[in-house]
Amino acid sequence: MKKLTTQVAIIGAGPSGLLLGQLLARQGIENIIIERVSSEYVLGRIRAGILEQGFVELVRRAGVNKRMDREGEVHDGFLIWANDKLTRIDLKNLTGGKSVLCYGQTEITRDLMEARSESGLLTCYESSELELHDITASKPYLSFEHAGEKYELLCDYIAGCDGFHGVSRTSIPENLRKEHERVYPFGWLGLLADTPPVNEELIYCKTQRGFALASRRSATRSRYYIQCSLEDRVEQWSDTAFWEELKQRLPPDAADKLVTGPSIEKSIAPLRSFVCEPMQYGNLFLVGDAAHIVPPTGAKGLNLAASDVATLSTIFERVYNEGDKQCTGQYSAIALRRVWHGERFSWWMSNMLHRFDTAVDNALAPQTFERFMHSELDFYLNSDAGKRVMAQQYVGLPYESLRVSS
Numbered sequence: 201m202k203k204l205t206t207q208v209a210i211i212g213a214g215p216s217g218l219l220l221g222q223l224l225a226r227q228g229i230e231n232i233i234i235e236r237v238s239s240e241y242v243l244g245r246i247r248a249g250i251l252e253q254g255f256v257e258l259v260r261r262a263g264v265n266k267r268m269d270r271e272g273e274v275h276d277g278f279l280i281w282a283n284d285k286l287t288r289i290d291l292k293n294l295t296g297g298k299s300v301l302c303y304g305q306t307e308i309t310r311d312l313m314e315a316r317s318e319s320g321l322l323t324c325y326e327s328s329e330l331e332l333h334d335i336t337a338s339k340p341y342l343s344f345e346h347a348g349e350k351y352e353l354l355c356d357y358i359a360g361c362d363g364f365h366g367v368s369r370t371s372i373p374e375n376l377r378k379e380h381e382r383v384y385p386f387g388w389l390g391l392l393a394d395t396p397p398v399n400e401e402l403i404y405c406k407t408q409r410g411f412a413l414a415s416r417r418s419a420t421r422s423r424y425y426i427q428c429s430l431e432d433r434v435e436q437w438s439d440t441a442f443w444e445e446l447k448q449r450l451p452p453d454a455a456d457k458l459v460t461g462p463s464i465e466k467s468i469a470p471l472r473s474f475v476c477e478p479m480q481y482g483n484l485f486l487v488g489d490a491a492h493i494v495p496p497t498g499a500k501g502l503n504l505a506a507s508d509v510a511t512l513s514t515i516f517e518r519v520y521n522e523g524d525k526q527c528t529g530q531y532s533a534i535a536l537r538r539v540w541h542g543e544r545f546s547w548w549m550s551n552m553l554h555r556f557d558t559a560v561d562n563a564l565a566p567q568t569f570e571r572f573m574h575s576e577l578d579f580y581l582n583s584d585a586g587k588r589v590m591a592q593q594y595v596g597l598p599y600e601s602l603r604v605s606s
């Protein structure tokens with residue numbers, strides 16, 4: 201058995217774990233990351249692409265912003281195609297100058313991985329059998345296997361950044377956690393291609409055939425999604441079938457401009473809203489997807505992970521630089537307030553923009569629900585106040601500060 205010691209043990213080298221590790225390292229706080237899969241596998245996951253300003257500032261604070269600032273695209277607005285009408289949500293004008301940055305999760309992760317390896321910080325990729333011990337004691341520890349050896353990692357705090365399927369959340373006793381969940385009756389089939397995107401800004405499409413999103417990663421790389429059945433398998437969707445279906449869901453001008461090509465990646469993601477409360481137990485803190493999932497419609501998943509990281513890194517800075525251990529008790533309440541806003545927004549956008557064929561709610565037939573949502577979308581898109589509400593949430597609500605401990 202090999203023994204390791206650190207101040208903060210981080211489980212998971214996704215964007216949450218890597219960003220937290222980097223911010224802590226900048227403050228001289230020791231940390232070790234334990235990851236289940238290889239770094240190549242982590243980079244192979246194609247996920248988010250829209251970053252709120254708060255996230256961008258955090259990446260700058262972490263000092264890994266060079267490529268993001270050079271290659272990221274500032275988006276001052278996005279479009280909604282619904283009922284044969286294209287409406288622009290002018291983020292900049294509606295929010296007093298705010299915008300979002302289009303820069304892929306893969307790229308952020310790659311930048312964070314490079315910064316971590318340059319600084320010589322330890323990350324144990326391809327570790328297995330990870331378990332959390334003595335979470336409520338003053339010195340908790342992790343046990344795991346890595347490169348054929350058994351390890352124990354003793355620490356002050358554990359950051360559970362291990363995503364929805366990780367072990368951190370389920371290490372909180374069942375009677376002490378409450379889980380809220382809604383699984384949507386459809387999924388998103390996503391396709392990534394090295395083709396010029398149809399538009400400079402994202403287009404969200406609500407159509408009779410179902411939802412579609414025309415997104416992008418750069419001037420030469422497109423990311424498109426179409427709503428699909430939960431029964432669909434990705435093998436059933438040839439690239440040609442995907443492009444044909446997408447074309448029918450885009451506004452005519454965009455459909456005319458669509459450039460097709462071979463997919464680099466194609467996958468189906470189920471849509472889910474999920475929150476675990478509290479996000480803290482003893483010296484364990486849940487961060488990002490380990491504690492909450494949103495449907496990707498509002499582009500909030502990665503951004504909520506970032507606001508958790510912002511809160512937790514500030515807490516650890518206060519603990520180690522000012523000796524204020526009491527402030528750790530503030531984490532769950534602060535993180536959850538913002539999480540619930542993101543959850544509500546993502547649920548609302550999903551309800552308004554998708555086609556519902558099956559039961560959505562015990563009280564409403566799908567067709568009735570759709571009529572309500574049609575009217576809701578119509579109201580918001582035809583009102584300046586409505587568009588402002590949408591824009592404010594899309595660019596992201598401000599991060600909450602810690603209170604001074606009494």
Ligand SMILES: Cc1cc2nc3c(=O)[nH]c(=O)nc-3n(C[C@H](O)[C@H](O)[C@H](O)COP(=O)(O)OP(=O)(O)OC[C@H]3O[C@@H](n4cnc5c(N)ncnc54)[C@H](O)[C@@H]3O)c2cc1C
Pocket residue numbers: 211212213214215216217234235236237242246247248249250305327330361362363364365366367468469487488489490496499500501502503505
């Ligand atoms: C298909 C898909 C599409 C998405 N699209 C968008 C989008 O368009 N916009 C948006 O904002 N968000 C999107 N999201 C959400 C966004 O990608 C996540 O919110 C983000 O990845 C959260 O980062 P994380 O680090 O918290 O979790 P993850 O990225 O899930 O990272 C968790 C890490 O922990 C590791 N791990 C798990 N278990 C263990 C263990 N036992 N031991 C050690 N390590 C472990 C995993 O291997 C993984 O590397 C999408 C998510 C998915 C799944």
